Amino acid sequence: MRLKVLSGKRFNEEFIVDSDKSISHRCAIFSLLTEGVNEIKNYLRAEDTLNSLEIAKALGAEVEDNGEVIKIKAPKELKEADDVLYCGNSGTTIRIYMGLLAGIDGFFVLTGDRYLKKRPMGRVANPLRSIGAKIDGRDNGNLAPLAVRGGELKSFEYESKIASAQVKSALILAALNADKPSFYKEPFLSRDHTERMLKGMGAELEVNINPDLSCEITIYPLTKKLSPLTFEVPNDPSSAFFFAVAAAITNSTAVIKNITLNPTRIEAYKVLEKMGAEVEYLLKEDRYEPIGDIIVKGKNLKAIEVSQKIPWLIDEIPALAMAMAVAEGKSVVRNAKELRVKESDRIKAVVENLRKCGIEANELEDGFEIRGGIPKKALINSYGDHRIAMSFAVLGLICGMEIDDVDCINTSFPNFFKLFSKIAEFEVENGN
Ligand code: S3P
Secondary structure, eight states: OEEEEEEEOOOEEEEOOOBOHHHHHHHHHHHTTBSSEEEEESOOOSHHHHHHHHHHHHTTOEEEEOSSEEEEEOOSSOOOOSSOEEOTTOHHHHHHHHHHHTTSSEEEEEEOOTTGGGSOOHHHHHHHHHTTOEEEEHHHHTEEEEEEEEOOBOOOEEEOSSOOHHHHHHHHHHHHTBSSOEEEEESSOOOOHHHHHHHHTTOOEEEEEOTTSOEEEEEOOOSSOBOOOEEEOOBOHHHHHHHHHHHHHTTOEEEEEEEEOOTTTOHHHHHHHHTTOEEEEEEEEEESEEEEEEEEEOOOOBOOEEOSSGGGTGGGHHHHHHHHHHSBSEEEEOSOGGGGGSSSOHHHHHHHHHHHTTOEEEEETTEEEEEOOOOOOOEEEOTTOHHHHHHHHHHHHHHOEEEEOOGGGGGTOTTHHHHHTTTEEEEEESOO
16 A cells, blocks of 8 residues: 655644553463453554464464453464464564463464564574474574474573673563572563563563663563463553654644553653744553653754664654754654664665655664755655654655555554554555
């Protein structure tokens, strides 16, 4: 599909975006460790998270969905699936399931779409192999399809070089199935939904966050099944951020409802604030996560340098780049090499597409530089990456835009077009 953004307008609107992708994946996967019936409200019904749920079913879970609540009952023991486990576009699905399945007796094959099959899996496969997991795949187990022969795992002490919630989550799940307590360290705290949820379900984890924000976790093997989840998933701050940027660049107001205010997820809003937008955070409740509303009011934006706390805003950098494209001065993003191995090479995708819009932008090895200007309409290649597609749709509010290959938006945010229609005139053409 091709999206043609015709025009945008100034707005003062409320946005109830789709539910959180990271937390929804974890609800499906962690349910498999429980005894009893998990009841999940507001589960994200997007391609990525539905794939995680399908895999839970293939492993023997009974899943009932009445449209409002999804009930998941795990089997006593996970069964060997009789087919390949399809993870679609989702790095979270394939990497976290690898950690779980490595400790389950059986043979499992995980694969995904053409984009996922290019993304590095060695970051999970290698540490899992070092504790006894049998994992193979293309490029010596670095690329899907991946074959996992699950079995007994040894405890470990592992210091990860990258701050990655997917790697951390995979290793925590493996540690729950290991013989003795394990220790995991990451150089900077990555999103911590796994720790919060598993602890809430009764797993024994000791988490220590150091003053430099490095993080150490001791994980004790499970001695019994976990308590089932009864949980309403909050909405997704990463999805909502497209509307935050939309408000910021059009001098508008976006009231974003019921999102997780977990600090590891909302750092991009803080950057937008530093660029000149007015941002208000209204904490309403705490259910595993702090949850509330964020109000963003657009003001004239100025350039910024972003090189700190990158794991807390990595998914929002493409959208932030759109704010940088209209801000006064030269913005720089550094220490963000991970962008190169997301759903696309997001450094290349952002820079190449911004240049098409007449904005001066340069790739750096670990980020980019953008000099703010007056963008013009162009034909954008999304590279099949949902966040690239939605970011340039938002930039189109100012100058119009045509974006190829926007089907990918359904991987994370099926209601995007409905909400976007509150603030933009656009057409979607099939056949591209
Ligand atoms: C995610 C972790 C992040 C993020 C991804 C979702 C998760 O990746 O970019 O979109 O749900 O665990 P890392 O594994 O690099 O932290």
